Amino acid sequence: xxxxxxxxxxxxxxxxxxxxxxxxxxxxxxxxxxxxxxxxxxxxxxxxxxxxxxxxxxxxxxxxxxxxxxxxxxxxxxxxxxxxxxxxxxxxxxxxxxxxxxxxxxxxxxxxxxxxxxxxxxxxxxxxxxxxxxxxxxxxxxxxxxxxxxxxxxxxxxxxxxxxxxxxxxxxxxxxxxxxxxxxxxxxxxxxxxxxxxxxxxxxxxxxxxxxxxxxxxxxxxxxxxxxxxxxxxxxxxxxxxxxxxxxxxxxxxxxxx
Numbered sequence: 652x653x654x655x656x657x658x659x660x661x662x663x664x665x666x667x668x669x670x671x672x673x674x675x676x677x678x679x680x681x682x683x684x685x686x687x688x689x690x691x692x693x694x695x696x697x698x699x700x701x702x703x704x705x706x707x708x709x710x711x712x713x714x715x716x717x718x719x720x721x722x723x724x725x726x727x728x729x730x731x732x733x734x735x736x737x738x739x740x741x742x743x744x745x746x747x748x749x750x751x752x753x754x755x756x757x758x759x760x761x762x763x764x765x766x767x768x769x770x771x772x773x774x775x776x777x778x779x780x781x782x783x784x785x786x787x788x789x790x791x792x793x794x795x796x797x798x799x800x801x802x803x804x805x806x807x808x809x810x811x812x813x814x815x816x817x818x819x820x821x822x823x824x825x826x827x828x829x830x831x832x833x834x835x836x837x838x839x840x841x842x843x844x845x846x847x848x849x850x851x852x853x854x855x856x857x858x859x860x861x862x863x864x865x866x867x868x869x870x871x872x873x874x875x876x877x878x879x880x881x882x883x884x885x886x887x888x889x890x891x892x893x894x895x896x897x898x899x900x901x902x903x904x905x906x907x908x909x
Contacts, residue, residue: 659907667884671877678873686875691833691851692861695732695809698831699739702806708746710805711736712796712821713760714812714836715752715789722813725837726756728862729812730763735865736809737767741776748799749782752792757784793817800824810834810849811858814841822848835861 678684702709713729716722733749740747749764751757761782768777785795797820800808808825810818811834818834818841825832826848834845835853845852853861856878863871892903 656908658909663884667877667881670880670884671874674875674877674880675870675873678869678871678876681869683869683872684876684879686860686864686872689853689857689861689864691835691853691857692864694831694833694851695736695865696739698807698809698833699736699743699745701831702740702745703743705806707806708748708803709736709740709807709809710796710800710803710825710830711747711749711809712812712814713749713751713756714810714814715792715817716813717753718755718759722838725813725858726753728859730756730759731862731866731868732809732811733760734763734767737764738771741768741771741773744773744776746778747781748778748803748805750785750792750796750799751782752785752787752789754784754787757782789815789817793820796821797824800828800830804828805830808832808834810836810845811853811861812836813838818844819848 699709711733713726713733716726718726737747739745747764749760751760764781765774765777768774783795783799786792799805801824805825805828808821808828808830810821810832814821814836815838818836822832822834822844832849833851833853834849835858836842836845837855837858839855842852842854846854860875863875888903895901895903
């Protein structure tokens with residue numbers, strides 16, 4: 652027996668889950684959604700190209716979250732974009748620097764960057780210190796990133812992952828170095844800093860969409876479609892509720908309370 656008031660939520664969960672799973676299966680068969688162009692993603696080659704023109708490195712900051720926990724998805728999305736950026740850096744002979752806070756992220760980032768250069772046939776151009784473990788402490792890590800930004804005079808600053816109160820410091824340092832800046836996070840309490848200080852910003856779920864877009868992972872692209880369909884269902888219920896309430900009908904409220 653269901654607890655009173657949980658039946659509607661359970662049915663809605665099944666519907667949304669079915670939409671997501673169905674979209675993933677369709678994606679794996681090659682029936683993929685067309686994603687809208689995200690300016691921040693389209694600007695990545697431009698940022699790397701600028702670094703190549705001026706002969707200065709690219710800094711890629713994947714945030715300070717771990718590979719597990721509530722914020723892990725942001726780290727994975729940032730690492731997917733890192734794979735794309737590292738290949739562009741190898742292609743255009745641009746040095747890349749990837750500061751790391753979490754020890755568990757270090758070997759993953761090292762392998763991603765290494766594979767990016769290997770895929771372009773330029774493994775010999777990869778700097779031994781391209782991926783740098785800085786500190787497990789939040790502001791110890793921040794201090795290290797700011798030092799790298801200043802010393803290396805970076806030309807492009809990518810901040811893509813979970814960030815917190817340290818966000819303005821990254822952006823201010825990048826601005827001082829004259830870098831083109833592309834930032835993105837799903838921590839919505841930090842979005843205002845990205846919008847104010849970065850040239851391009853990935854807002855909220857755009858970070859995950861960007862990761863799927865650059866990786867072209869069929870399952871993830873299908874998952875994005877499924878989640879959007881779930882949002883359409885939710886918005887439809889909201890409009891239905893407003894319409895019924897306008898006619899003083901409690902039908903939907905009573906249904907949701909079952």
